[in-house]
Amino acid sequence: MVAVEPYYCHQCGTELIERRIHGRDRKSCPECGHRHFRNAVVSVDVIVRDGEEVVLLDPAAGGPWELPGGHPEFDEGPEVAAVRELREETGLEARAPDLDLLSVVHSVHGERHYHMVTYVLDRAETAGEPTPGEEATAVEWWSVDRALSSPSETREIDREALRSVFVRE
Template sequence: MIPEFCPRCGTELGERRVDGRRRKWCPACERPEFRNPVPVAGVSVVDGTGRVLLVRRGVEPWRGEWSTPAGHLEVEEEPRVAAARELREETGLAVDPADLVLLEVTQLEPVGEKHALSVGYAAAAADATGTPVAGSDAAAVEWVDREAVEERAVRPHVPRRVDAAVAALLD
């Protein structure tokens, strides 16, 4: 959502060219209102045969679509801690954040006016404890063969991350 009012003082925002871009500007505070991406983190859990754990999203955006477990970072969280927390919340699996393998950091496709900067990790199923069960934001969880991920996942980063996770953990 593009802000109309300054979050600091409530003054209606105008526009001004700042740093080579048109930006929202607060005339009262004399400063720009930056629109920065929201940080998210997720985990591709891979078993010894190359299957990956997917969740069917139970909430918007993308309700009903299959993805790897992921979500927003809390203010005090490191990305790998957030990724492990989201995995536990959505699937019931626990993994030590220190066991996560960094795959990539990338800007995801926008959802409306929301932009996300996503940190992707991989985890070996052997390093996880618990039994997969749909949690807070998930309608279902399922182990899926790598070849079937593209058929299920509508967001282009999901198959790419799964490929990277399989390569990082099994190759």
């Protein structure tokens, strides 16, 4: 499994060739026969809510404000990764059993495909005060109305998740 297009076999180092496998053109090793499948990357985020407010961070790398989150390490489940990312990015402490699964959606960003796992957590189930970690320049409580009505300041995938929690049709 790889998230980016490989050029060399990670098993033996031989340059890869294209072959038709399972109805798709895929990279394959002519030396050892290993087939290289390009897979979506798992990503997690957390909606921390306090009434009609949510925690958003201003990413140090630039771009719109976003929910805290990131990618699981190779030895982490998504719940553990969500708790770690929340702590690293916002300073808020939480426990994995307190997370409520909201959704798992497919997302595309550039050439990468993601499976975004979103959790919801009540402020009462966290400890600490929001403080930016090294991946954020700021962490703030935003009203849900502000987040939903600020398409130039927030990510669409985050607004979709917020709508599914807060907007009742």
